[in-house]
Amino acid sequence: MMPLHHLRAGVIGTGFIGPVHIEALKRLGVQVTAICGSTKRAKATADQWGIPEVYGDYDYEAMFGSPNIDVVHITSPNRVHVAQSLAALKAGKHVVCEKPLGMNTRETAKLVKAAAKSDRVFAVNYMCRFFPAVLQMRALVQRGELGKIMHVQGHFFQDWLMKDTDYNWRLLASEGGKLRAVGDIGTHWIDAVSFVLGTRAESVFAALETFHKTRKRPKGEVQTFAKVDPAKMVPFEVDTEDFASVLLKYGTADHGYASGVHANCAVSQVAAGWKCSLYMGIYGTEGSVQWDFQQPNEIIVGRRDQPNQILQRNTAGFSDDIANFTDNPGGHPEGFPDSHKMHSRAVYEHIASGKKTPLLFATAEDGHHEVELCEAILKSSTTRKWVSI
Ligand SMILES: NC(=O)c1ccc[n+]([C@@H]2O[C@H](COP(=O)([O-])OP(=O)(O)OC[C@H]3O[C@@H](n4cnc5c(N)ncnc54)[C@H](O)[C@@H]3O)[C@@H](O)[C@H]2O)c1
Structure with a gap:
């Protein structure tokens, strides 16, 4: 198996749980290469954790364009989980999305289809x-x-x-x-x-x-x-x-x-x-x-x-x-x-x-x-x- 430190993560969200993901990844030896959030908080989080790529203004599409990310972690509020997950899959990234997966089954059904069509790994963080x-x-x-x-x-x-x-x-x-x-x-x-x-x-x-x-x-x-x-x-x-x-x-x-x-x-x-x-x-x-x-x-x-x-x-x-x-x-x-x-x-x-x-x-x-x-x-x-x- 490839060592985990070969894999690179980009994290969306800098509130309570985003940094919990960052800390967990760092403890596993996974590289955290990018962070996305409000301009001020993304910069502060990058400074705290030594994350090289910073995407402010919640510009997750710009982050998904980075060639230095294999896995996207979505730790934003529920309302944007599905749009961000669909865009991450489309950009060819593996996804770890926070729970609940979305706002209603109309939108989460779309994600089930997109994940099934893709060869990427899609996980929902029911970490209990x-x-x-x-x-x-x-x-x-x-x-x-x-x-x-x-x-x-x-x-x-x-x-x-x-x-x-x-x-x-x-x-x-x-x-x-x-x-x-x-x-x-x-x-x-x-x-x-x-x-x-x-x-x-x-x-x-x-x-x-x-x-x-x-x-x-x-x-x-x-x-x-x-x-x-x-x-x-x-x-x-x-x-x-x-x-x-x-x-x-x-x-x-x-x-x-x-x-x-x-x-x-x-x-x-x-x-x-x-x-x-x-x-x-x-x-x-x-x-x-x-x-x-x-x-x-x-x-x-x-x-x-x-x-x-x-x-x-x-x-x-x-x-x-x-x-x-x-x-x-x-x-x-x-x-x-x-x-x-x-x-x-x-x-x-x-x-x-x-x-x-x-x-x-x-x-x-x-x-x-x-x-x-x-x-x-x-x-x-x-x-x-x-x-x-
Ligand atoms: N698995 C768990 O144990 C666990 C625990 C807490 C929260 N969560 C989940 O994590 C998600 C975030 O919860 P939280 O408690 O960290 O909330 P929070 O309010 O503390 O943080 C949310 C972050 O998302 C950012 N944000 C807002 N709109 C955004 C957008 N459009 N794009 C990108 N980022 C945006 C905010 O600036 C903030 O930094 C929720 O879905 C929640 O259910 C899971």
Whole structure:
């Protein structure tokens, strides 16, 4: 396989997650050759990280013309993901696009077609798949160690949008899509559960709630997690949900240990005290397994007639086949930045090997499926009926 440092990346977006991508790539030895964003922030980011090519004024087309980029990372707001992804594929680049893949299935369907026609690799950054704990949960399920999976329960809770003065572009349907909490974080949960089970959600029943029907916003735009003086804010009507309660029914997995699994998930961005808690518990006929994003280095395996076990990353309880996705010894914690690094490792090794490594990351089809689920969840909440995908 070609060494990863032969591959060169261009990153669009300089906000919260763009630099997380840059750091992950640098830790892998991938060259970051170009950055695109607002003129001021692109220049500042290039200066900070030593990135040679700078494309200001959000001029991504100019960046795609560079011969020094193999892979484009799209870390801009959701509204521009599809246009930027289509243009990157057209320019012959491999693409890593942030989630959610797009604003609606009309546009994401176009991307599925374009990615299928192209010989490039297209990945959607559902990087929760690459926590070693999640890979281990998947291995436990797919080897039948929990028996037949019956049900899954969990949540994705945050509190950074709890107050009516907390503002981000995600609150506006025109910027982030009609579903906010579900699109932004709920799809991470649904994708991670699909990955662990080895099958997708096929039908949903949901209730959505917007607790803050009016919020206050600053006059200009602000970066994610930035603090703004409430005295300098103006009121606006909120057209996206703060909370969702979702029931899902999953399909049949090829390995035979998951079929028609029931799942229930609560999603909230107004849950005081929870900063970023993606929790899932998987319950089978022989045992269960639980994990929380905020305690990412361990999983709890539950048994009815034997003692429960806490399995720690990179110790005896974790299997050898996931060793490529953890670099530090047990007891030396890995977390959120490492999950981005491991996601990029999976994508770049797939590219460097000529697509010979297992396809573990989310594809354009997986990203499209999550947007389909968002639309089904909205429809179910409006009609108060189960909706099939
Ligand atoms: N996978 C994850 O864990 C994760 C975490 C956070 C965000 N995200 C996703 O990453 C994306 C960005 O989120 P964020 O939190 O970094 O937002 P942010 O607001 O902090 O940053 C967005 C950046 O995009 C730039 N931008 C705005 N319009 C642009 C355009 N037309 N072209 C290029 N750049 C443009 C902004 O200047 C800003 O630098 C979103 O799609 C979000 O869902 C994913």
